[in-house]
Amino acid sequence: MTKEDRGNSGMTKMEAxxxxxNLTYALLESVGKAIVTGRYDNxxxxxxxxxxxxxxxxxxxxxxxxxxxxxxxxxxxxPRKGTTVQPPRAWNLFDPDVLRWMLERKFSLDLLxxxxxxxxxxxxxxxxxxxxxxxxxxxxxxxxGYQRMVAAEAGDDDPLEADIAFHxxxxxxxxxxxxxxxRDVVMTALRTSIRFTNRFKGRTASxxxxxxxxxxxxxxxxxxxxxAMLALIEDxxxxxxxxxxxx
Amino acid sequence: MTKEDRGNSGMTKMEAxxxxxNLTYALLESVGKAIVTGRYDNxxxxxxxxxxxxxxxxxxxxxxxxxxxxxxxxxxxxPRKGTTVQPPRAWNLFDPDVLRWMLERKFSLDLLxxxxxxxxxxxxxxxxxxxxxxxxxxxxxxxxGYQRMVAAEAGDDDPLEADIAFHxxxxxxxxxxxxxxxRDVVMTALRTSIRFTNRFKGRTASxxxxxxxxxxxxxxxxxxxxxAMLALIEDxxxxxxxxxxxx
DNA sequence: CTCGTCTTATTTATCTTATAAATAGTCCGC
DNA sequence: GCGGACTATTTATAAGATAAATAAGACGAG
Numbered sequence: 164m165t166k167e168d169r170g171n172s173g174m175t176k177m178e179a180x181x182x183x184x185n186l187t188y189a190l191l192e193s194v195g196k197a198i199v200t201g202r203y204d205n206x207x208x209x210x211x212x213x214x215x216x217x218x219x220x221x222x223x224x225x226x227x228x229x230x231x232x233x234x235x236x237x238x239x240x241x242p243r244k245g246t247t248v249q250p251p252r253a254w255n256l257f258d259p260d261v262l263r264w265m266l267e268r269k270f271s272l273d274l275l276x277x278x279x280x281x282x283x284x285x286x287x288x289x290x291x292x293x294x295x296x297x298x299x300x301x302x303x304x305x306x307x308g309y310q311r312m313v314a315a316e317a318g319d320d321d322p323l324e325a326d327i328a329f330h331x332x333x334x335x336x337x338x339x340x341x342x343x344x345x346r347d348v349v350m351t352a353l354r355t356s357i358r359f360t361n362r363f364k365g366r367t368a369s370x371x372x373x374x375x376x377x378x379x380x381x382x383x384x385x386x387x388x389x390x391a392m393l394a395l396i397e398d399x400x401x402x403x404x405x406x407x408x409x410x
Numbered sequence: 411m412t413k414e415d416r417g418n419s420g421m422t423k424m425e426a427x428x429x430x431x432n433l434t435y436a437l438l439e440s441v442g443k444a445i446v447t448g449r450y451d452n453x454x455x456x457x458x459x460x461x462x463x464x465x466x467x468x469x470x471x472x473x474x475x476x477x478x479x480x481x482x483x484x485x486x487x488x489p490r491k492g493t494t495v496q497p498p499r500a501w502n503l504f505d506p507d508v509l510r511w512m513l514e515r516k517f518s519l520d521l522l523x524x525x526x527x528x529x530x531x532x533x534x535x536x537x538x539x540x541x542x543x544x545x546x547x548x549x550x551x552x553x554x555g556y557q558r559m560v561a562a563e564a565g566d567d568d569p570l571e572a573d574i575a576f577h578x579x580x581x582x583x584x585x586x587x588x589x590x591x592x593r594d595v596v597m598t599a600l601r602t603s604i605r606f607t608n609r610f611k612g613r614t615a616s617x618x619x620x621x622x623x624x625x626x627x628x629x630x631x632x633x634x635x636x637x638a639m640l641a642l643i644e645d646x647x648x649x650x651x652x653x654x655x656x657x
Numbered sequence: 658c659t660c661g662t663c664t665t666a667t668t669t670a671t672c673t674t675a676t677a678a679a680t681a682g683t684c685c686g687c
Numbered sequence: 688g689c690g691g692a693c694t695a696t697t698t699a700t701a702a703g704a705t706a707a708a709t710a711a712g713a714c715g716a717g
Contacts, residue, residue: 185678185699187477210668221701223470226669230434230474234481234505242669242708256591257504258481274587280539281588288531340521341528344503432670432707457697468672473698489679489698 186220190228191260193218198237199264203248208238210245235261259347266355272410276403278352279396285345286330287393293336294380294388301336302381308332309377316370327353329373333392336380369398433467437475438507440465445484446511450495455485457492482508506594513602519657523650525599526643532592533577534640540583541627541635548583549628555579556624563617574600576620580639583627616645 182192194214197203209217215225229246232238236255240246254261265274293301308329314320327350335343372395379387429439441461444450456464462472476493479485483502487493501508512521540548555576561567574597582590619642626634 187699212668221699223473223700223702226470227474227477227699230477231481234478240669243667243710244708245668251587252590252593255502255505256587258502277586277588280535280586284531284535284589288527292527339524339527340498340503341524342531343499346499434670459697468670470671470673474670487698490681490696491679492697 186224187227187231190214190218190220190224191231194228195232195235195237195260196264196267198232198248199254199261200268208246208248211240237261257344257348259351262348262351263355266352272403272407275352275356276400276407278356279400279403282349282396283393283400285342286333286349286396287389289334289337289339289342289345290376290380290388290392291385292339292342293333294383294385296338297336297380298338301332301338304332305329305336305377305380309373312370312373323353326373333376333380369395372398433471434474434478437461437465437467437471438478441475442479442482442484442507443511443514445479445495446501446508447515455493455495458487484508504591504595506598509595509598510602513599519650519654522599522603523647523654525603526647526650529596529643530640530647532589533580533596533643534636536581536584536586536589536592537623537627537635537639538632539586539589540580541630541632543585544583544627545585548579548585551579552576552583552624552627556620559617559620570601573620580623580627616642619645 180186180189182189198208211222211225211229214229215222218225229238229240233240235258236253237249238246239249254265256262256265293305297305308325308331311320311325311328312322315322315325330349330353331346334345334349337343372391375391376388376395379391427433427436429436445455458469458472458476461476462469465472476485476487480487482505483500484496485493486496501512503509503512540552544552555572555578558567558572558575559569562569562572577596577600578593581592581596584590619638622638623635623642626638
């Protein structure tokens with residue numbers, strides 16, 4: 164149950180909390196998306212008083228949302244100067260919210276390519292580390308992810324979520340917090356890019372290739388694990404390159 | 411240090427703003443560090459009212475600091491349940507503040523090794539991409555970084571800052587925002603780990619090795635750039651491995 | 658005119674006091 | 688026992704006042 168229909172035509176209060184579990188998160192979502200979409204590129208960011216008026220919320224809510232956006236690198240506030248939007252290079256791209264806003268803004272094939280360029284660096288290495296150093300729990304997680312993909316093949320699980328689970332299990336099996344940190348990034352990016360990958364039918368995340376990664380890790384063969392994962396992502400890259408040529 | 415034994419010459423107001431440019435940032439710093447240091451591992455996180463009382467600041471300041479810590483993944487707040495510390499896996503390790511708190515907490519050789527394990531994935535690839543795709547501006551930046559290292563060798567610049575500038579220039583030359591994003595992470599981690607690397611005398615960041623990276627990028631030789639950068643970081647890894655054996 | 662200082666206006670920062678909303682825990686009637 | 692109303696606690700929201708910081712303009716001395 165989402166929200167009961169009040170039946171009125173008012174619809175104020177942050178558009179009936181369209182963004183999150185409370186006003187602050189709703190405002191965070193609205194303003195964050197607006198910033199990333201470039202609404203303030205050629206206009207000054209409003210003062211906190213204006214923001215509160217525009218969105219019909221109290222200054223407390225406004226200030227707390229602004230503080231969160233500041234923590235994510237999107238804004239900076241100074242007395243008398245007002246609140247200003249930071250240049251994109253300052254945005255924390257590895258913050259799930261920020262990344263999601265960027266991916267949702269219009270879906271850029273370019274950004275998707277750049278993201279997969281990152282995956283090429285991270286995931287094969289994570290697979291190699293996992294092959295070398297993961298414990299039983301880590302291996303079990305990867306196997307579970309693979310089994311979900313098998314189930315998805317038979318229609319018993321969501322293909323995308325299963326695919327994501329597999330990749331995340333490997334990141335976590337690396338037992339390196341820096342690699343595990345990419346959990347949310349990979350999750351967010353893969354979820355959002357579904358619109359793209361789904362455009363290519365039959366692209367059901369090659370089970371054999373994933374199996375190759377799994378068996379290499381189980382066999383503690385770091386080099387094979389790295390190579391198998393690399394091949395997997397480079398297939399995606401090839402797909403993107405094709406799309407770029409087509410466009 | 412408890413709060414009881416103040417009583418002397420005033421010194422309230424968040425201990426004379428010991429943390430940042432205002433009360434909110436001072437509180438952010440204090441509480442962030444406390445969380446990462448584990449002060450609340452075996453104790454419940456205080457309610458916002460208690461926090462305000464303990465640190466002698468208003469609820470506004472308290473709430474705004476808590477919201478920033480929430481945005482960084484350290485806290486989560488729910489009505490009636492209170493504010494609770496998130497498990498470390500939820501912390502945004504790529505947030506400069508969070509990373510700094512983690513590195514400062516006691517200096518873990520283990521964390522340093524894990525960080526360099528990440529560098530092995532990122533930086534050689536960034537160098538390769540830079541060799542393949544960087545523009546004139548990117549190359550100039552790398553050359554400037556190298557020149558700073560040369561100057562540092564002669565005592566005309568800070569060796570650590572010059573070294574950092576070189577590595578960051580490469581990340582930025584990759585023209586991939588995801589790689590450029592590691593700018594702050596690398597900066598923070600290298601700065602903080604100075605205490606470690608300095609313990610080894612003569613470790614003045616081999617100029618020839620850095621030069622090899624530069625020339626490879628200038629020559630647009632991606633593979634050579636990757637290899638040169640990899641060699642560079644693996645030297646650091648060897649250093650860490652030695653230290654781990656010694657301990 | 659030029660430079661430094663002083664004043665002023667604007668904006669964030671802080672504090673205070675209420676009230677609302679959410680919900681974990683308790684108690685009650687059956 | 689068990690479901691549901693009740694209560695107490697904690698965050699969420701609002702509103703208003705004051706403080707602090709500082710950019711911009713006014714002013715005055717040289």
